[in-house]
Amino acid sequence: MTHVLIVGAGVAGPVLSMALERVGIESSVFERDPAGAEQRGSWLSFQANGMDALRAIDAAGPVEKLGYPNDAISFVNGKGRLLGRMPTAARRPDGQESLVMPRAALYAALGELARERGARVTYGKQLVGATSVGGGVRARFADGTTATGDLLVGCDGIHSPVRTIIDPRATRPRYVPVLNVGGYIPDFTVEVPPKEFRMQFGTRCFFAWMPTPDGGTVWFANPPMAREPERGVLSGKSDAEWRRWLHELMSGDVGPAHEIIDAAPGPLLGWATYDMPVVEHWHNNRNMIIIGDAAHATAPSAGQGASMALEDAVVLAKCLRDCPDVPAAFSTFEALRRERVEKIVKHGHRSSNSKAAGPVVRVVRDLMLPIMFGRAAKDDGDSMMWLQGHHIDFDEPVTPLAR
Numbered sequence: 001m002t003h004v005l006i007v008g009a010g011v012a013g014p015v016l017s018m019a020l021e022r023v024g025i026e027s028s029v030f031e032r033d034p035a036g037a038e039q040r041g042s043w044l045s046f047q048a049n050g051m052d053a054l055r056a057i058d059a060a061g062p063v064e065k066l067g068y069p070n071d072a073i074s075f076v077n078g079k080g081r082l083l084g085r086m087p088t089a090a091r092r093p094d095g096q097e098s099l100v101m102p103r104a105a106l107y108a109a110l111g112e113l114a115r116e117r118g119a120r121v122t123y124g125k126q127l128v129g130a131t132s133v134g135g136g137v138r139a140r141f142a143d144g145t146t147a148t149g150d151l152l153v154g155c156d157g158i159h160s161p162v163r164t165i166i167d168p169r170a171t172r173p174r175y176v177p178v179l180n181v182g183g184y185i186p187d188f189t190v191e192v193p194p195k196e197f198r199m200q201f202g203t204r205c206f207f208a209w210m211p212t213p214d215g216g217t218v219w220f221a222n223p224p225m226a227r228e229p230e231r232g233v234l235s236g237k238s239d240a241e242w243r244r245w246l247h248e249l250m251s252g253d254v255g256p257a258h259e260i261i262d263a264a265p266g267p268l269l270g271w272a273t274y275d276m277p278v279v280e281h282w283h284n285n286r287n288m289i290i291i292g293d294a295a296h297a298t299a300p301s302a303g304q305g306a307s308m309a310l311e312d313a314v315v316l317a318k319c320l321r322d323c324p325d326v327p328a329a330f331s332t333f334e335a336l337r338r339e340r341v342e343k344i345v346k347h348g349h350r351s352s353n354s355k356a357a358g359p360v361v362r363v364v365r366d367l368m369l370p371i372m373f374g375r376a377a378k379d380d381g382d383s384m385m386w387l388q389g390h391h392i393d394f395d396e397p398v399t400p401l402a403r
Contacts, residue, residue, distance in 0.1 A: 002025070002026060002150060003025075003026045003027065003028070003149040003150050003151075004016075004020055004025055004026070004027040004028075004149055004150065004151045004152070004153060005027070005028055005030065005137065005139050005147055005148075005149040005151065005152045005153070006027050006028065006029045006030065006152075006153050006155055007030055007127050007139070007152065007153065007154050007155060007156045007161070007162055008029075008030075008031065008032075008154065008155035008156035008157060008292075008294075009029050009030075009031035009107075009111060009121050009123070009155075010031075010107055010155065010157065010292075010309075011106065011107065011110060011155075011292065011305075011306045011309045011310060012155035012291055012292035012293075012309035012310065012312060012313045013029050013031070013155040013313075014029065014110040014111050014113070014114035014119060014121070015053070015054070015057070015059065015110060015114070015309075015310050015313040015314070016153060016155060016291070016313035016316065016317065017029055017114050017117075017119040018057055018059055018113070018114050018117050018119065019057050019313055019314050019316075019317030019318075019394075020317050020320070021117055021118060021119070022057055022317065022394070023317050023318075023320065023321035024321075025317070025320060025321075027119065027120075028120045028122070028147060028149070029114070029119055029120065029121040029122070030121075030122050030125040030127065030139070030141070030147065031121060031122070031123045031124075031125060032124075032125060032126040032127070032156070033123065033124075034123050034124050035123040035124075042102065042103060042182055042183045042184070042220075043100060043101065043102055043103065043182065043183065043184065043218055043220070044100075044101065044102075044103050044106070044300075044303075044305070044306060045070065045088075045098060045099075045100055045303030046063070046066075046067065046098065046099045046100070046101055046106065046306055046307065047088075047098045047303055047304060047307045047387075047388050048092055048096040048097065048098055048388045048389070049304075049307045049311065049387070049388050049389070049390040049391075050304075050306055050307025050308075050310045050311070051063065051064070051096050051099075051307075052092075052094075052096065052390065052391055052392060053307065053310035053311045053313070053314045053392055054310060056314050056392040056393065056394040057314060057317075057394060059110070059113055061113075062109040062110075062112070062113055063099075063101075063106065063109055063110070066099065066101040066102070066105050066106060066109060067099040067100050067101025067102070067105070068099065068100050068101070068195075068210075068212045068213060068218070069097045069098070069099060069195050070088045070097065070098045070099060070100045070195055070196075070197055070210065071087065071088055071097055071098075071195035071196065072085055072086065072087055072088055072193075072195065072196045072197070073085070073086055073087075073088055073196070073197045073198075073199055074192075074196055074197070074198050074199070075198075075199050075200070075201065076198065076199075076200050076201070076254075076255070077200070077201050077202075078200065078201065078202045078203040078252070078253040078254065079253075079254055080253075080254030080255060083201070085196075088197070092385075092388065092389050097195075098303070098388070100197070100210060100218055102184070106306065124143070125141045125142075125143070125145070126141055126142040126143075127139055127140070127141060127142075127156065127161045127162065128140050128141060128142050128161070129165065130152055130162070130165050130288065132286060132287055133148065135150070136148055136149055136150045136151075136287060137149060137150070137151065137152045137287040137288060139152055150287065150326075151287050151288070151289070151326065152287060152288045152289075153288075153289055153290070153291060153316070154166075154288070154289070154290035154291070154294045155290075155291055155292050155294065155309070155313070156290075156294055157292070157293045157294060157297075158173050158274050158275075158276060158293045158294070158297040159173065160290055160293070160294035162288060162290050162294060163279065163290050163294050163295070165288065166281055166282075166283065166284050166288050166289075166290065167280065167281040170279060170280070170281065171276065171277050171278065171279050171280065173274040173275070173276055173297065174274060174275055174276065174277050174349075175228040175272065175273075175274055176272075176273040176274060176275055176299045176349070177224060177225060177226050177227075178206065178222040178223065178224055178225065178273060179222060179223045179224075179225050179229075179234070179270045179271065179272055179273065180220060180221075180222060180270060180271055180272075180273055180300060181220065181221050181223065181242060181246070181268055181269065181270035181271075182208075182218075182219050182220025182221060183218075183219065183220075183264055183265065183268075184212075184216055184217070184218050184219075184265075185216055185217045185219065185260065185263050185264055185265065186214075186215070186216045186265075187215055187216060188215075188216060188217045188260075188263050189211060189215060189217065190209050190210075190211050190217050190256050190260075191256075192209065192210065192211050194211065194213070196210065196211075197209075197210040197218075198210065198255075200253065200255055200257070202249065202250055202253045202257070203252060203253055204224070204249045204250070204251075204253075205221055205222065205223050205224065205246070205249035205250055206221065206222040207219075207220075207221045207222075207250060207253075207255070207257045207260075208220050208221075209256060209257075209260055217260065219260050219264065221246055221249075221250075221257075222273075223245065223246065223249055223270065225272075228272060229272055234269075234270050234271060234272065235269070237270065238267075239266040239267035239268050242267075242268035242269070242270060243261050243262070243268060246261045246268075247261055273299060273300055274297060274299075275297050275298050275299045275345055275348060275349055276293070276295070276296055276297040276298075276345065277345070278342060279295050279296065282295050282330075282333075282334050282338075283330040283334070285327050285330060285331075286326065286327065287326065289316070289330050289333070291309065291312035291313060291316055292305075292308065292309030292312050292313070293305060293309060295312070295341070296308065296341040296342060296344075296345055297345070298341075298344050298345045298347075298348035298349075299345075299348035299349055300348075301348050302344055302345075302347055302348030304344050304348065304387070308341055308344060311337075311390065311392065312333075312337060312341075314392050314394065315333060315336055315337060315392065315398075316329075316333050318392075318394065318398045319332045319333040319336070319398050321398070322397050322398040322399075322400065323398065323400040324400060328400045328401065329400075331401045332398060332399075332400050332401040335401045336398070340390070343386075344387065347387070
């Protein structure tokens with residue numbers, strides 16, 4: 001094997017390219033969007049296990065300089081009553097904290113580092129098909145060009161074309177009944193302890209805010225929407241319509257939401273959220289495989305999408321290094337990853353549904369959450385070690401799955 005075609009230059013693609021380079025495998029990365037395209041999603045939670053995956057291939061340096069540390073999350077209800085407080089991450093032996101950072105900055109940092117290490121990234125390449133040819137695979141792009149390699153890896157997100165090529169009947173993304181809107185407000189302060197994200201289960205909308213060391217505020221809201229919006233509905237909303245709707249949703253709730261809505265730089269833009277139920281086929285046993293969101297996207301509430309994708313990229317490179325052939329590498333990769341990522345997807349789905357609770361569920365939730373958060377505070381985050389405490393040793397050999 002000499003060359004891998006990587007579809008997608010978001011998070012997993014550049015890191016996979018760097019990980020493959022470390023094991024002596026060449027790659028080419030193809031990205032649908034033009035270079036420098038604006039990244040929807042504005043800000044994300046980058047958890048400690050994602051940084052661990054980057055450290056495994058000596059790629060954490062640029063990312064460690066991004067964003068702001070987030071040490072704790074506190075929860076209040078619509079009346080402002082504190083429901084509980086818990087650590088953002090398990091107390092890892094290496095002391096790594098979670099970070100809140102701009103999505104675009106993460107993409108840019110990983111892409112730049114990958115190019116510095118020799119990655120060949122081509123933008124404006126929308127994949128439209130892929131077929132096996134001889135002992136390899138040929139990818140076809142919308143502009144009429146093709147590329148041939150030994151393997152094709154889909155790092156192409158939740159609406160992955162590679163997933164559909166592998167299995168035309170593959171599971172479709174599942175709509176999560178809340179939207180996302182948010183961003184960063186410079187020179188705007190909120191009364192929350194440093195490194196703490198305050199999250200409010202509002203009467204009609206979930207709303208969150210966090211102070212930043214430079215005197216600004218990161219915020220987001222999850223307006224509920226029971227049915228998946230049709231194409232163009234959200235993008236057709238004006239800035240004024242978004243602000244008016246958010247004000248209506250937060251009406252009567254205690255807290256700085258209204259001031260945040262007014263102060264947020266425009267234009268406000270919202271987007272629908274999705275996750276992936278179980279995807280049966282991650283690969284075709286020969287020359288195509290999907291990783292990251294293409295295989296197991298989790299709802300944003302889990303804060304694990306980027307970190308899971310990075311874990312995938314590093315583990316796949318290890319499997320290709322240590323297994324005797326490609327089918328064994330693919331099977332071993334799936335055996336190492338499937339149980340963990342599907343557990344995280346379930347965790348995220350439960351969290352998202354709690355944000356869209358009705359009046360009866362809200363009462364039960366407000367009674368139960370203080371108990372749950374009290375337990376979490378007592379164990380100092382240890383109960384979440386399975387999630388954020390995950391560690392990858394790049395030098396440790398992978399044991400191929402017996403066939």
